[in-house]
Amino acid sequence: MRRAARVVGMLGAIIASMAFVVPDAGTSIVVGNQRVIAVLISFGPRPFARASVTAAMAEANTFVTRSSFGRVSLQTTTTPWIDGGAVSPSCAASSERIFAPLRAVAAGAGYQTSPYDRVFYIVAGPDCGFHGIEFGNEVFIVREPDARLIIHELGHTFGLPHAGASAVCGTWCVTQEQGDLYSPMGIGFTDFSAYEKEQLGWIPRQPRVARTGNYLVYPSNLRSIGRQALVIEAPEGEYWLEQRPGRAAPGMIVRLVNPETTSRSFIAPSTLLLAPIKTGHPVITPGQTFRVPGEFSVKVARATKTPMRLNVSLSATLR
Structure with missing residues (x-):
């Protein structure tokens, strides 16, 4: 539990958060x-x-x-x-x-x-x-x-804050501070996120997208620890694109992290987008496209098996 509330703004996406700080929670690398x-x-x-x-x-x-x-x-x-x-x-x-x-x-x-x-x-x-x-x-x-x-x-x-979640909202909204459906730092108990694992030193640094192209994202397993997420760095933060844990067929979930919200005690919190395309659908399925206007689009290729194939198109401002 964390005695805190987190308020975030949505300017096309979430750009800020506040978290209560307690002394010396520890470093982020834990092995x-x-x-x-x-x-x-x-x-x-x-x-x-x-x-x-x-x-x-x-x-x-x-x-x-x-x-x-x-x-x-x-x-x-x-x-x-x-x-x-x-x-x-x-x-x-x-x-x-x-x-x-x-x-x-x-x-x-x-x-x-x-x-x-x-x-x-x-x-x-x-x-x-x-x-x-x-x-x-x-x-x-x-x-x-x-x-x-x-x-x-x-x-x-270990230095992990609550894993939050947010549905589509206007200029300002209040997140569900502990609303992530999959991470144990939210309300899930499926697996830690690729973002959390990278910060803890359990997997190597995940690929950051620098150009338009096709990319593969694998499910969580030891043979593919270098490709368990795709990260797009945007002005409002990092978008972490990941295969939904526990799903055999391709399905993308999106979390947003603002690295500037790291505190003395915790890594920066992540926010799972609960409605990246439409309300009530946190998973982006094959054939669907996730867009952040003016920045990028990501289409999940039509396929029945993982790895998940993503077609990423970056705007000129992100290249």
Whole structure:
């Protein structure tokens, strides 16, 4: 979760965003084995078993290992339930005031968290208006965690913001800050986006289009990590053209990133275009053309199998 709202303008496309910043979320490059500790703390109830947390962490490891093509794995230690005492953390407190007592509880039970790359405090008792929050490399979760929640909060510790989405709107519109249909940093749980993977160092820099021509974009797999997206750089930001994950037939989705919105804590947020051609249709299918007037057009070639073939026409201003 991120305590924030994001407002964007559409001048033919989205050109700006604002995001709440917290200290030291970490660098964007994340590779290697991540040592994780899941500290179970109870302020009264113990509503779920330690084994269920262990299973959810294992599922999260499977997801991130697959998504990163083996470049990241999670080695997780799950503690038994620890008695947190009589007073549970205040959900409305500052991040430091939430996490400091939890660190103390863990240390008092003999668990030093500093050697770990990521720390999850899974706390039973507080009744908060959120499921989890992140502070640097630490996460505070107040419900039984599943793999989806773990991956989402883990992404924040990697330096990923929420993945937003926006339908067609006028000069100004408010995005769905966490509206991406596919990324776990939105409301999806299919796969991280090619943009997120590039920023994390899981795939090489994807091709930037410099001239009109025909291009191939492959589904997410290890054999084609250099061609999992096509990027068109425009005045309002970068358009990331990607094969819709989980689809066997060609189908293009479009995300827009304004690199200037990178913060001290997070990479620049992405926004999935929910209606790149018409309302209610986020996927551009074979035979359809996506256009940004005065800048470029991209036609998805008629085909029944991937890789997706794109015909890109750039205006003189982008060449």
